Amino acid sequence: MEEVRLMKGNEAIAEAAIRCGCDGYFGYPITPQSEIMETMMAIAPWNTTGMVVLQAESELASINMVFGAAGCGKRAMTSSSSPGVSLMQEGISDLACAELPCVLVNVMRGGPGIGTIQASQADYYQSVKGGGHGDYKMIVLAPASVQEMADHTVLAFDLAFQYRIPTMILTDGIIGQMMEKAILPPFRPRLTNDEIREKYPWATLGKTADRAPNYILTLELYSEDMEIINLRLQANYKRIQEAEVRYEEFSCEDADYLIIAFGTSARISQKVVELAREEGIKVGLLRPITLFPFPTNEIKAYASQVKAMLTVELNAGQMVDDVRLAVNGQVPVEHYGRLGGIIPTPDEVLEAMKRLIVNK
Amino acid sequence: MTLNDIIDPKNLVYAKTKVMNDTPMHYCPGCSHSVVHKLIAEVIEELDIQDKTIGIAPVGCAVFGYKYIDIDWQQAAHGRAPSLATAVKRLLPDRYVFTYQGDGDLAAIGTAETIHTCNRGENIAIFFINNGIYGMTGGQMAPTTLNGMKSTTSPSGRTVPLSGHPLDMTKLLAQLDGTCYVTRQSVHNIANIRKTKKAIKKALENSMLDKGTSVVEIVSTCSAGWNMTPADSNNWMEQNMIPAYPLGDMKDI
Amino acid sequence: MAKVKGAIVVNTERCKGCNLCVVACPAKVLSLSPDSNLKGYNFSYMSNADSCVGCAACAYVCPDACITVYKVKNKTE
Numbered sequence: 001m002e003e004v005r006l007m008k009g010n011e012a013i014a015e016a017a018i019r020c021g022c023d024g025y026f027g028y029p030i031t032p033q034s035e036i037m038e039t040m041m042a043i044a045p046w047n048t049t050g051m052v053v054l055q056a057e058s059e060l061a062s063i064n065m066v067f068g069a070a071g072c073g074k075r076a077m078t079s080s081s082s083p084g085v086s087l088m089q090e091g092i093s094d095l096a097c098a099e100l101p102c103v104l105v106n107v108m109r110g111g112p113g114i115g116t117i118q119a120s121q122a123d124y125y126q127s128v129k130g131g132g133h134g135d136y137k138m139i140v141l142a143p144a145s146v147q148e149m150a151d152h153t154v155l156a157f158d159l160a161f162q163y164r165i166p167t168m169i170l171t172d173g174i175i176g177q178m179m180e181k182a183i184l185p186p187f188r189p190r191l192t193n194d195e196i197r198e199k200y201p202w203a204t205l206g207k208t209a210d211r212a213p214n215y216i217l218t219l220e221l222y223s224e225d226m227e228i229i230n231l232r233l234q235a236n237y238k239r240i241q242e243a244e245v246r247y248e249e250f251s252c253e254d255a256d257y258l259i260i261a262f263g264t265s266a267r268i269s270q271k272v273v274e275l276a277r278e279e280g281i282k283v284g285l286l287r288p289i290t291l292f293p294f295p296t297n298e299i300k301a302y303a304s305q306v307k308a309m310l311t312v313e314l315n316a317g318q319m320v321d322d323v324r325l326a327v328n329g330q331v332p333v334e335h336y337g338r339l340g341g342i343i344p345t346p347d348e349v350l351e352a353m354k355r356l357i358v359n360k
Numbered sequence: 361m362t363l364n365d366i367i368d369p370k371n372l373v374y375a376k377t378k379v380m381n382d383t384p385m386h387y388c389p390g391c392s393h394s395v396v397h398k399l400i401a402e403v404i405e406e407l408d409i410q411d412k413t414i415g416i417a418p419v420g421c422a423v424f425g426y427k428y429i430d431i432d433w434q435q436a437a438h439g440r441a442p443s444l445a446t447a448v449k450r451l452l453p454d455r456y457v458f459t460y461q462g463d464g465d466l467a468a469i470g471t472a473e474t475i476h477t478c479n480r481g482e483n484i485a486i487f488f489i490n491n492g493i494y495g496m497t498g499g500q501m502a503p504t505t506l507n508g509m510k511s512t513t514s515p516s517g518r519t520v521p522l523s524g525h526p527l528d529m530t531k532l533l534a535q536l537d538g539t540c541y542v543t544r545q546s547v548h549n550i551a552n553i554r555k556t557k558k559a560i561k562k563a564l565e566n567s568m569l570d571k572g573t574s575v576v577e578i579v580s581t582c583s584a585g586w587n588m589t590p591a592d593s594n595n596w597m598e599q600n601m602i603p604a605y606p607l608g609d610m611k612d613i
Numbered sequence: 614m615a616k617v618k619g620a621i622v623v624n625t626e627r628c629k630g631c632n633l634c635v636v637a638c639p640a641k642v643l644s645l646s647p648d649s650n651l652k653g654y655n656f657s658y659m660s661n662a663d664s665c666v667g668c669a670a671c672a673y674v675c676p677d678a679c680i681t682v683y684k685v686k687n688k689t690e
Contacts, residue, residue, distance in 0.1 A: 024451055052450045057476035061443040064436065064473070068416070068444030071434045074451050094437050193452070204432035204448070206411045206455055215426050216434040219419075363662060366620040366683050373619075374669040376678035382627075385677055389654065390631030394676030550637065550673050590631040590676075 003184045009149040009175040012182045013079065013105060014039035016153035021188045022103075023074035024052040026065035028084060031117045032173035033107035036079045049190055059084040063091030063104075070100035071216035073196040073203025075157050079105035081173075082123050083114055086131070092166055093132030097218040097229065099236075101160035103153065104138070105169045107176040108314075110341030118341025119173035119264055121314035127170045128292045128322075135230055137237050139167040139244065140291040142262040146180035148289075154185050161200075163240055170291060172314065174264045174343065237292075246289035247298055251277065255284025257353060258302050260323050261312040262288050264343070269312050271346035276353060283353060291319070296326040303330035308356050312349055313337045332356070377405045381430050386421075390590020392580030393422055393489060395547040399557045400460075400487065401429045403564060413456040413564075414448050416441040418470075420462035421495040439470025442477035445484045449567070456564050458485040463504040464494045467529040474529065481538030481572035485563035488530065491580040492601060499585035503527040506604055511585070526604060530577040534610035540571035542611040546579040546602065548594040555607075571613070579605050617686055619667020621659060624679040628656035634671035634680060640664040643671060 007015070014036045017025065027037040037055060045051040052069075056062035062078045069076035080088065085106045095102055108123050110116035123131075127140045139159050141152045152169050160167040196203050207213045220226040248266075251273050252258065261269040266287040276283035286302065288295050302309070308331050311320040317335035324333045336352035338344045380401035387394045404410055410431055417425045419438035426433035436444045441459035449457040466474050466488050474486070493511055494500040501511040501518055504526050508517040518526075534542040541563060545556040556578055563574035579601050581593035588596060621642075628650065634657050635643045644660035657679070659665060667684025 024447060026447060052447075054446070054450065056443070057472055060440065061446075061473050061476065064440035064443035065447035067436070067440075068434060068447035069451050071444070072414075072448055072451055074447075076447065090437055091440070204414050204434055205452065206414060207430065207432045208411050213426070213430050214432045217426070218435060218437070219423055361618055361685070363620050366618055366667075366685050367622060368683065371667075371683040371685050372681070373667055373684045374672040374680070374682040376624075376681070380678055384627055384652075387676065389629035389676075390633050391676055394678075395674070398676070398678045550670050553673050590633050591636045594633070 004181055005184060006179055006181050007146060008035055008177055008179050009146045009171065010035035010107065010177065011039045012146050012150040013153050013169070014043070016150040016185050017077055018043060018045045018049060018051060019185050019187050020154040020157055021049070021075055021190045022051055022077055022157070023190055024054070024065070024069040024076045025078065026054050026056050026062040026069070026076065027078050028056050028059045028062050028080065030081045030084045032109060032176050033079050033081050033105065035176070036105065051190065059087040060091065063088040066102050067091060067095055067098070067100060070095065070102040071098070071204050073200035073205065075190070077103035077105065079107065081107045081109045082111050082120070085123065085126070089132035092138070093134050093136060094218045095166045096136035096138065096233070097134065098216050099164040100166065100216065101164050102166050103156040103160055103169065104166060105171070108170065108172040110339070116341035117173065119314060119343060120341055121172060121263060121265060122318070123170065124291065124313065124315060124318035127168055128294070136233060137292050139163065139165055139240060140170050141167065142170050142289060142291050143175060144263050144266045144287060145175070146178065146182045149175060150182050150184060159244065163236055165236065165240070170263070172264050241293040244290060245293045245295050245298065247295040248287045248289060250285040250287070252284035252286060252302070254282055255305070256282040256307050257284070257357065258306045258309045259283060259285045259312055259353070260288065260299060260309060260319070261285065262291060262319070265312040265314055268344060268346055268349060272349045272353065275346055275350050281353070281357070294322050296322070299323055299326040303327040306331060308332045308334070310353055310356050311335045312344070314343065315339065377402045379405045379410055379430055380428055383427050385428050386424055388584045390581070390583050390593065392491065392547050392578065395553060396487065396489060396556070396578055397425060397428055399553070399560055403557060403561045404429070404431065407561065407564060409456050409564070412454065413458070414452070416445045416448070416457070416459040418459070418461040418465040420465050422460050422462060422489065423496070425460050439465050439468070440473055441465065442470065442473045442482070442486065446477055446480070446482045449482055449484050456567055458487060458564065460487045461489070462495070463490045463492065463502040467503040467527050474533070475536070478533045478573045478575065479536045479538045483567045483570055484573060485567050486573065486575045487560065488575060488577040489580045490577050490605065491582040491585070493582045493585040495582045495585050506600060528605065530575060531610060533575050539573045539575060539611060540613050541566050541574040543575070543609045544577040544579060544605060544607050546597070546607055548581070548597055552607070579607065617666045617684060619665040619682065619684045620662065621665065621671060621683070622681045623657050625656040626650050627677050627679040628654060629677060630654035630656055631676060633674045633676065637670045637674040639668065639670060640666060
């Protein structure tokens with residue numbers, strides 16, 4: 001039977017993780033996402049599913065605990081908010097290099113620096129362009145509701161293991177803190193070690209007599225071999241780009257103008273579409289659900305339909321770069337955003353849209 | 361009796377353990393790392409735990425430890441081996457999990473992870489190679505470098521005003537309630553090699569007894585980093601390192 | 614009386630000529646060869662094989678596990 005609950009986005013992530021067979025959560029408190037670990041600790045899943053929940057001494061430790069667990073083929077996750085995710089970047093680069101599946105949650109807050117604790121989307125670049133060193137990418141999911149916080153947690157684990165890639169849920173303090181009803185995913189048992197051995201033969205569960213030792217590595221001194229690793233990663237990213245683009249459209253069929261926004265900004269922009277249409281301006285909204293892979297082709301297709309595009313982001317203009325790359329100068333693309341944790345009102349965004357129309 | 365009569369499998373008294381493979385180790389001639397690798401491999405064979413042991417390699421010369429001991433390995437970012445080991449052991453409690461770390465890894469960049477892992481009493485073994493120098497990067501000063509000891513970043517010898525005091529991490533870890541066995545050994549002669557092997561064995565055995573973390577420091581040489589022959593390095597270590605880092609058990613409960 | 618006789622076999626290609634076995638041998642059996650292996654190391658060998666008692670001191674200290682040790686108790690009249 002479906003279980004519907006009124007809950008915070010952060011709580012939905014915790015509940016969904018436990019239900020979808022997560023083996024280990026390793027985290028460090030930081031606002032506005034601490035409810036994720038608090039919820040898990042309150043549920044105490046080690047008594048039911050056997051899942052390990054551990055409060056680490058730092059984000060450095062927690063991301064490296066995720067590495068250790070993921071290396072054993074376990075479903076491991078961590079969560080943090082912007083400054084904490086910055087601390088994790090070395091570990092994320094290592095996870096990407098070692099091709100370890102895992103789920104990372106960034107409940108963004110305003111930066112730079114320690115910044116504010118209010119919602120922001122200023123970690124777009126960091127998340128989709130590879131925040132750490134080296135050429136790597138993560139799959140990045142951008143939920144826009146509490147329901148999606150739960151759904152994306154399950155999806156993130158599935159994609160991470162399908163492609164052996166770190167997968168990030170990139171959300172913000174609003175989606176994390178707000179309460180909505182959510183249908184929780186059904187319970188799925190954790191994999192046994194034998195099942196892991198079968199499904200993920202690379203996992204370090206102990207070298208049995210029938211196979212060579214398994215190594216989870218991030219160092220390769222020979223450039224020729226390091227290039228091979230890099231090419232393998234790039235080929236994986238290409239496969240993901242071709243197969244896993246996810247997005248949602250509102251009122252796009254007859255749109256003269258297109259807003260592109262994800263997460264909280266998309267929620268605001270939905271209202272903007274309504275307000276604009278009340279005034280007779282045909283605005284549509286395209287909401288990327290995957291930020292990597294980015295819906296480049298889908299946005300490009302609208303370049304021959306609409307007169308201009310506007311990205312709405314809680315930052316100084318980051319995703320706008322990818323939209324501009326997609327349309328390649330065919331139509332004007334502008335950005336509207338507020339910074340440091342300020343959330344724009346729909347009226348404010350509508351005004352920006354009108355300015356775009358006048359200046360086009 | 362000819363040599364060929366003696367060299368017969370029935371007369372065998374010592375041979376390389378099968379847990380150590382035939383890949384030549386990359387370590388410099390006479391390196392203590394090699395001795396400790398050999399001992400770990402021998403203990404894994406004696407305990408018959410090759411299929412149940414997961415090693416966590418550090419950053420530093422021992423980053424390639426996985427190439428020589430035929431068990432499953434993960435290689436950690438610099439200093440984070442205890443965090444990896446924590447997760448591996450928590451998720452695989454019936455496995456033997458150890459970290460192998462140098463002084464830069466364990467006592468500098470990984471100080472927090474080391475202390476908190478030991479303080480949580482993770483049921484793992486930590487093998488800590490202390491040769492007072494960063495070997496892999498070319499002989500820079502380590503937190504354990506002795507006062508007056510020369511390195512490429514303390515070319516006139518380490519001084520307290522500039523760099524502070526040598527850090528005795530093992531003594532510090534012995535103070536923590538989470539550790540059950542903390543010992544300092546060396547591998548510069550047969551007697552000490554035997555003691556180190558016993559300590560490694562005990563640390564691995566402890567990891568199955570739910571007693572807490574075992575730490576085995578091995579005071580070691582780095583003949584390339586110290587600019588000495590392997591034999592001279594052993595002598596220098598005996599005369600200089602061991603007085604500063606005295607051998608023996610600090611804790612055994 | 615029983616006389617103990619020993620012998621060792623050095624994996625000469627694995628040996629790095631570190632000399633620690635030469636120093637450790639209580640019976641002064643070992644030396645570094647004037648010949649070198651493919652890596653250019655002067656490997657260890659039994660220059661005084663008759664004195665070897667198979668105590669395995671050399672093998673215990675050998676960092677690279679290059680030495681295999683054999684020992685027999687040889688009954689003489």
